Amino acid sequence: MYIRPQILSLITTHQCTAACDHCCFHCTPKITKSIPIERLHTLIDEASEIGSIKVVVFTGGECFLLNRNLDDLIKRATSYNLKTRCVTNGYWGTSKESATSRIRRAYDSGLNEINFSTGTFHSKYVKKEYVLNAALASLELKMRTVINIEIFKGDDFNADFFLKNEILNSYQKNGLLTIQRNVWMHNEGEIDFEYERKHTRFEEKNKTTCSTVLNVITVNPDQNLIACCGLHLEKIADLSLGSIKNKTLKEVIESQQPDLLKIWLHVEGPEKILDFIKSHHPEYELPVNSVHICETCLHLYTDDIAKKVLSENYKLIEEKILDKYYSTLALGYLSDNKFENEVESVFA
Ligand code: SF4
Numbered sequence: 001m002y003i004r005p006q007i008l009s010l011i012t013t014h015q016c017t018a019a020c021d022h023c024c025f026h027c028t029p030k031i032t033k034s035i036p037i038e039r040l041h042t043l044i045d046e047a048s049e050i051g052s053i054k055v056v057v058f059t060g061g062e063c064f065l066l067n068r069n070l071d072d073l074i075k076r077a078t079s080y081n082l083k084t085r086c087v088t089n090g091y092w093g094t095s096k097e098s099a100t101s102r103i104r105r106a107y108d109s110g111l112n113e114i115n116f117s118t119g120t121f122h123s124k125y126v127k128k129e130y131v132l133n134a135a136l137a138s139l140e141l142k143m144r145t146v147i148n149i150e151i152f153k154g155d156d157f158n159a160d161f162f163l164k165n166e167i168l169n170s171y172q173k174n175g176l177l178t179i180q181r182n183v184w185m186h187n188e189g190e191i192d193f194e195y196e197r198k199h200t201r202f203e204e205k206n207k208t209t210c211s212t213v214l215n216v217i218t219v220n221p222d223q224n225l226i227a228c229c230g231l232h233l234e235k236i237a238d239l240s241l242g243s244i245k246n247k248t249l250k251e252v253i254e255s256q257q258p259d260l261l262k263i264w265l266h267v268e269g270p271e272k273i274l275d276f277i278k279s280h281h282p283e284y285e286l287p288v289n290s291v292h293i294c295e296t297c298l299h300l301y302t303d304d305i306a307k308k309v310l311s312e313n314y315k316l317i318e319e320k321i322l323d324k325y326y327s328t329l330a331l332g333y334l335s336d337n338k339f340e341n342e343v344e345s346v347f348a
């Protein structure tokens with residue numbers, strides 16, 4: 001198998017308690033498209049049969065809307081010794097008591113890690129105080145916790161509410177908590193905003209590899225299996241590996257033929273691929289204002305000139321990219337826990 005996934009990410013539902021402007025999947029309380037609960041259970045069974053998968057991520061939309069079904073799913077994954085992570089907006093942290101009672105159920109079911117999303121757009125729907133309650137309740141159980149805070153030019157969100165909180169700081173020091181700022185990406189929303197120059201992906205230090213493609217496989221509410229867990233995974237048709245409505249995860253993964261572009265994204269990332277294109281077609285206009293790796297990736301996959309230049313020149317680099325990939329894959333067989341602690345950067 002050329003794909004050796006470490007993580008199965010389940011976009012359990014597109015329903016959310018919030019309706020953030022620019023949400024990557026346009027989630028709202030009214031949208032109810034979801035993976036059927038029974039199928040979520042069988043997907044976990046199927047993940048347990050793929051030896052490389054060590055972690056199951058429950059995301060959305062808002063995965064806590066699954067209520068007790070979420071706890072049952074966590075229990076099922078735990079019964080296979082799979083680690084589990086939930087990505088949430090923290091709406092259930094209305095008080096410290098209710099946050100503790102909710103997270104306790106997930107914890108008792110085996111939940112290992114929780115990621116919260118907050119910031120200017122999220123806080124229109126979920127108060128930052130709720131996120132704090134929910135994060136503190138999780139940390140008191142010694143659960144690994146991540147708080148992702150949106151960032152863009154001129155955003156007036158009080159990030160210090162988290163960054164300067166003394167209790168949170170003590171958890172950061174002992175390594176149980178990570179607080180990070182992630183660029184909030186435009187996605188056909190109504191409110192316009194800008195970014196700082198330092199966030200552009202074509203700054204040399206920002207040209208990273210894509211750490212999720214081929215490492216994380218995602219099932220969305222349409223029951224498509226997708227080769228990454230990026231923000232544009234539903235917009236880039238070529239990232240789809242196929243439907244799992246009538247096939248198992250393993251059947252779909254085993255049917256894949258090596259795909260140079262996905263491998264190249266994994267090994268070098270989209271900006272370096274576009275740099276390669278420019279080196280063979282000097283008039284090519286790079287999307288220099290891109291601020292998110294998935295934004296550059298969408299450009300790469302949808303730009304006709306990029307596709308043409310690649311199809312004419314990929315042979316020049318194919319061997320080098322494949323060598324690099326297969327040697328990492330071989331190392332992965334020796335180190336199965338490589339991605340267990342990878343922080344998910346997708347906002348919920
Ligand atoms: S860069 Fe592309 S392949 Fe990687 S996560 Fe984003 S959309 Fe997926």
Ligand code: SF4
Pocket residue numbers: 016017018019020023024025026027028060061062089117122347348
């Ligand atoms: S960004 Fe997250 S919290 Fe906001 S609507 Fe989308 S899924 Fe819900």
